[in-house]
Amino acid sequence: MRQLTKVEIERIKLLTEKSVEVTLIEPTVTGLGKSIMDATGSVRSFLKDKNIHDYELQNQGQESKVLINSYLITSDGLINSSASLYRPNTKKGDPRIWFKGLGAYSKANDILGIISYENDLYVVNVTQLDFESLINVLENNPLKELVNEINSLSRKVADELLILFREISLRGAIPAMLQADTAIGRTLETLLGININSSKQPDYKGIELKAFRDKRGNRKNLFAQVPDWSASKFKSSSEILNEFGYNRGEDFKLYCTVSAIVRNSQGLKLKLDTNVRQLIENSDKYSVGDFVAWGLETLHKRLLEKHNETFWVATDTLMIDNKEHFIYKSVEHTKKPIVSPFDILLEQGIITLDHLIKRTVVGKVVEKGPLFKIKPNALNLLFPPSQSYNLLPK
Structure with a gap:
């Protein structure tokens, strides 16, 4: 993954401050063109920890593909999506992940955050979305509502x-x-x-x-x-x-x-x-x-x-x-x-x-x-x- 910008780091801080656990992934030009991304170790660990998916237990091939209900978060709404989790028959079955509609949602080398909530996955574009205005604004929006649902503490x-x-x-x-x-x-x-x-x-x-x-x-x-x-x-x-x-x-x-x-x-x-x-x-x-x-x-x-x-x-x-x-x-x-x-x-x-x-x-x-x-x-x-x-x- 490329070095995060100062703006991207500040946006991740806003999620962390609200107790929102997030893993990051970076789509490449090739990946967007072929509708495919490597499920990196951090992504695999995140999905396993959240009891979403364990690639180690998954067989190779399209017939073993797993689909997870997902959403792409925009500034004013949610885009229905689904995550495809699979291991191809080629290249030793290296784990892959793809979100339906991602090609129109992200540019190459954008940093995307993946959040898990109630067994669904939410994708948020860390590079493009203004987290500060979305999370701290008075009006409700999908990112603010998700963050507030996850946040909790005791004293x-x-x-x-x-x-x-x-x-x-x-x-x-x-x-x-x-x-x-x-x-x-x-x-x-x-x-x-x-x-x-x-x-x-x-x-x-x-x-x-x-x-x-x-x-x-x-x-x-x-x-x-x-x-x-x-x-x-x-x-x-x-x-x-x-x-x-x-x-x-x-x-x-x-x-x-x-x-x-x-x-x-x-x-x-x-x-x-x-x-x-x-x-x-x-x-x-x-x-x-x-x-x-x-x-x-x-x-x-x-x-x-x-x-x-x-x-x-x-x-x-x-x-x-x-x-x-x-x-x-x-x-x-x-x-x-x-x-x-x-x-x-x-x-x-x-x-x-x-x-x-x-x-x-x-x-x-x-x-x-x-x-x-x-x-x-x-x-x-x-x-x-x-x-x-x-x-x-x-």
Whole structure:
């Protein structure tokens, strides 16, 4: 898929803010001419997750074609359509999708959003339609009605936690309970009476806590997830460190950010293989090539486990008597993430991963990641409506 424009990104944000899950597809000149599109990995995963269709269970040939009731959304109405889901007898049965009437609805290389609601599919032209005016206008229209039907939220535990945060904030500058990058989160968890452990489950009654030092440009941690070693060339963090690490002080380490857009100084880059549903890390060293992989479904599951509901806690820091202190000043509250954009955000370099591996002087290899992070101000590409709260006294 081509790079999204700023306008297209803003339009996708509007859907995400309303808890509308959407997957994207880009028709080509050839595809429009032949009335055919590849069902990419993201599309296949979306249809499977929504219990619409599973291409893996579908036989090849026209006789096994599946039709799904669909609609093409315009600014003033719905166009009745149907989605044809099939695997041809040629080309190994690569999954295909087509929407009736799409040739008149879309131009080549438009970005189309596919939305599922009550077992029907809705196609919206992200490139051409003005989402802002359609969703926020007073009069009803098909896009606004669909978005409002899907949107929902709940408040109980969040209100309880917010009260605790306000009480903590009233205490002013609070000394860090250890000297480490993780001190900000550890201190907060201790203040809330949360036991420090390595559990991957959310921190407080189903709500994940992500405290961060409020510096402009800082990416935000989403979750940590080791590769699928069984599907990888390298079988441990130690092997990754041995191949790409460097000396820093007394430690031998690999601390770096890896993106799908450009190679980093270690020659590392991410790539998505939507056919096998994997995120792959690749080296420009000919002798190494692809060396670790993550199943995209595994990453989706971790995202949902970790961020069903999240408080992102912005914190100011200051030094008092040579010790770091924290002022917990504001909270951004996000709800269950919209999983379908995750792959696209990886592909666009908006979600990246950090390696945090080192070998200490005693020979022990320590791995704090890999950490999957999202660029600042991009949470609303992945999460529905966030609510912000100032914790500081007025």
